Amino acid sequence: MSEKLVERLQAALSAEHSAIFAYARLGVLLDKAGQKEARAGEEMHRTRRDALLVQLAELKAAAPVAQAGYALPFPVTDKATALKLAAYVEDGVASTWRAALADAEGEVRRRILVAYTDAAVRGTRWRRLAEIVPATVPYPGRKT
């Protein structure tokens, strides 16, 4: 396990923490279907967080803790901004996992790819619900 990989996993854990926080904030602003999707998203990020905690403990590496609060990138006051935040959060998570791909091999890389792909798909789902066109991008999580 390279030192670089540890850094990438720590960054992914920080992103997962912020995603869990954001989902808790935005869920209440959505309709029933949106709330269900938000709960599923939050649950998935909790699962990824727990897996990362185990993985970092095995590597005897420090695990960043969740902050009490996170500054939102824009005011989240209604359904439209809640959907936008959900897409924003998933893009951020996808970006941190994507960055870890080149620092892992084999099954470790596969797990990173699964987490990256899942965040990319959820981001697309939220953009679809927000009626953002197109809902897809050629390179998910790549900062342009």
Next chain:
Amino acid sequence: MRTRGNDHSWSAGFRPNRRRLLRASAATAAAGLAGAALTGCDLLSPGPDTPPAPDALTGLLAGTYALVAAYDAALAADTTLTTLLTPLRETHRTHAAALGAIMSPRPSPSSFTAPTTAPVAGDRKAILKSLRTAEVGAAKQAAEACVTTTTARAVLVGEIAAARATHAEVLA
């Protein structure tokens, strides 16, 4: 749906045996690139006249061109799908160009052109379902390629896998 066998047209991508067909078309393309049959070549110690071995991403590139052809056919069949499908096809074209740029030897796009483009049968719903099935399979192909490829190529191939998965999402 179409008949099976040596049909290398786009609809082959929708058959359950698409992996085998993609490999077959990749091999065909590779042979075309090499300009000669690979039979008898010692790939480990190529002589001066030996064509270079095809790039490990040749199969992934063939699959990308198969997707482009599938979207071409779907777009020709139903103009109401233009808004939804055009950006997806453009993404596959972008991926094909990005893959071609890092492959060695440099592939020729003409090697991957489907010999015949099958007409699309069915209504809008059936077309979207076929494309979705193709994207799901193609996402798996790219994910496997990502796991086995080199460090330098892992991000691009992983991006292609993730993008294909997002396509399946919007086609659902």
